[in-house]
Amino acid sequence: MAATKPRGLSRTGTTLAALLALMAAAGCASYSDAPAKASSPPSERPSKADSPKRPEPKPKPQPPVSAADGRDITACADGNCEIAVSEPVRIPFKGPRGPATLSVTEVGPNSIAYTVKSGNGQSKGSASGPGQGCITVLRSNGSGNSCGGLGAAGRPSPQPDAVVIQAATGENGTAVLQFVSD
Template sequence: MTIRFKGPAGPATLSVTEVGPNKVEYTVKSGSGRSQGGASGPGQGCITVLRSNGGGNSCSGLGDAARPSPQPDAVVIQATTGEDGTAILRIVSE
């Protein structure tokens, strides 16, 4: 599945490359940049932040993490594994 959206540096895409019980993997492309993230295991997740001058990725145990907060001039992507084994994907922008 691929989701197209407007990122801080122009058009961007989020491609979910794998979903399974307690697992989600994805790739984000924005401008000339590319970031990958993935979570495996209950309560695990990744957050990718896109900005016009680049971005960053962080993966760890997120538990029942709430929706990420919007950040100025950024798009925040959160992919987590839910407590029931499902994948949860959130895209937040200001």
């Protein structure tokens, strides 16, 4: 004698199989032989701080700063040069009253600070911000500074019996110094 299935159970199994197929097609079901895991309480769930960190995007490399004399501070010895600086540096040059020195004390993205010494006198300049800079005019009877926006100033003009120094900030942390003497 063959065993017979109850009629309702056969229909329920067929209905359940159809429902599971629909859920799988809709992406709502997951089949696994592993026992279902209980949900962790909120205090035990990993926080965003615990999640793996994405690597920081690398900054876009800036084009190299163009200066006629590159980074060669010895090119300034005669009071005429154009150099790029990206760290504090001491630059000796010929001033209107003999030996003089420009000391870059700070340089960074869009900033520069420096001191010019000649004889017993000294002059300081500093600028920060895109397109900013300073012009120092060193004369035999003293010096003067003007700092602010340089715009498209270009190379400073020579002045009689003077050394004109222009220091322009750069966004990549490199400043351009131009020395002009007559």
